[in-house]
Amino acid sequence: MSLSRRIRVLAVAVLAAVTGFPATAAATGTTLTWGPCAGVPEPTQGLQCTSMSVPLDYARPTGQQITLAFSRLPAADPAKRRGVLLLNPGSQGDSQLSLPLQLIALGLPQSVRDTYDLVAFDPRGAGNSTRVTCDLPVTFMIPPAYAVTNADVDKQAGVARQNAQGCAAAPSAPLLPHITVRNVARDLDGIRAALGERKVSFLGYSFGAFLGATYATMYPWRTDRFVLDSSTGPNGLDYTWSRRFAPGLEKHFPDFAAWAASQNATYGLGDTPEAVKAKYFELAAKLDQTPIETVDGATFRWINEALTQSDATFPLLAQVYQQAADGTITRPPLPPGFDFSGLLSIVCNMDGWPTDVEVYRRAVDHDRAAYPLLGAAAANVWACAFWPARKTEPQVRIGDYGPSNILMVQNLRDNGTDYPGGVEMRRALGDRARLVSVDQGGHRAYLFGTNACANATVARYLADGVRPAADTACPA
Known part of the structure; x- marks a missing residue:
């Protein structure tokens, strides 16, 4: 795989207590037709795909319907099958x-393979x-572009406004008010019902962890074994989450700097961590x-942030530094059909996004000084400041009512969902949850990291309870 493609793939892989409505009535009694998964490699492993209709607006269950696509890999040992493990990898385009x-x-x-049917799904909008x-x-x-000056904040505000206007002008604009985490959780419960399961287990990363917490709050007695990996705070993907990209990177970048210094003979980025940081x-500044x-400088910082989300991509990042130095660096292209519009819609329908650009200016000024690696990007203006969709109902408030069956796992040096957010989520879930703090860096712990203790702890819970x-x- 070429360097540019590997960077593209890895960078992309990198972002009320009750429902108030009946569980997805349209899904109850649904007959699912399973077939091959278009475009998915290795079909001989048995992965199946299907789709079903759910209400766009759950307040009007017989109104306009939308399509949910999902897949299933049946349990490897039917005699040991416990049920369904719903999966969500986090933000997706x-x-x-x-x-x-x-x-x-x-x-x-x-x-784990023996215990569950593995079920993945594409959330509404994506x-x-x-x-x-x-x-x-x-x-x-x-996060948005790095703002070297306040003029760059105003420039990004113009870009963000155009992004929001593009959402409002698109044919899909009528869908926007209904692309919410609350509705995605309702959709998940519809998948549960369509599969004929009384309860479901769940493994969700990043946004998926917040989705899992939302589902567990809305449908506490339909949860079996829930794993929330790399949690945001209990308010979800809000402005606080965005700003936390910056302190998260300040914690994890030293891991890369130490590694690169140990590889100075190969990459020539500096023979001490301090020299590597100075090179960054x-x-x-040169690309600015x-x-x-x-x-430009903003794109270089974005690539740096994306490729520090896993220690496994440190060699790729070191090559990016070399390319930036010798003038051969290029922006990694997006895969065909890739689109962050669905994710942006879910994020901007959450609470906690300022609408006054001056709030962003002040935050950028503060975070540029406090977190120089990325602060002036993570605090910059999102399209959420100008979001055209009106909220139709309140966001779910994560709570502690329900069975104690949630396992949280969080890296100490996570630059995608900073560790304090996980602690706050743990507090909101109360005695329902247990938190495993993992001494490793990068975003996503289970399977995406190399910590044997974390991997064994999650697997033991999913397989054996x-x-x-x-x-x-x-420990490390």
């Missing part, structure tokens, strides 16, 4: 129906489900002044 195969490739244990589109430019970034600032084709009796830690 394309279909994730092959996720069961991806997790197996990452080392999902046979004990992938092979009914999609929204905002005609986002190829330069769209999460040198290259970013003299961009190389499609790569054995969960730590109290919050615990996994």
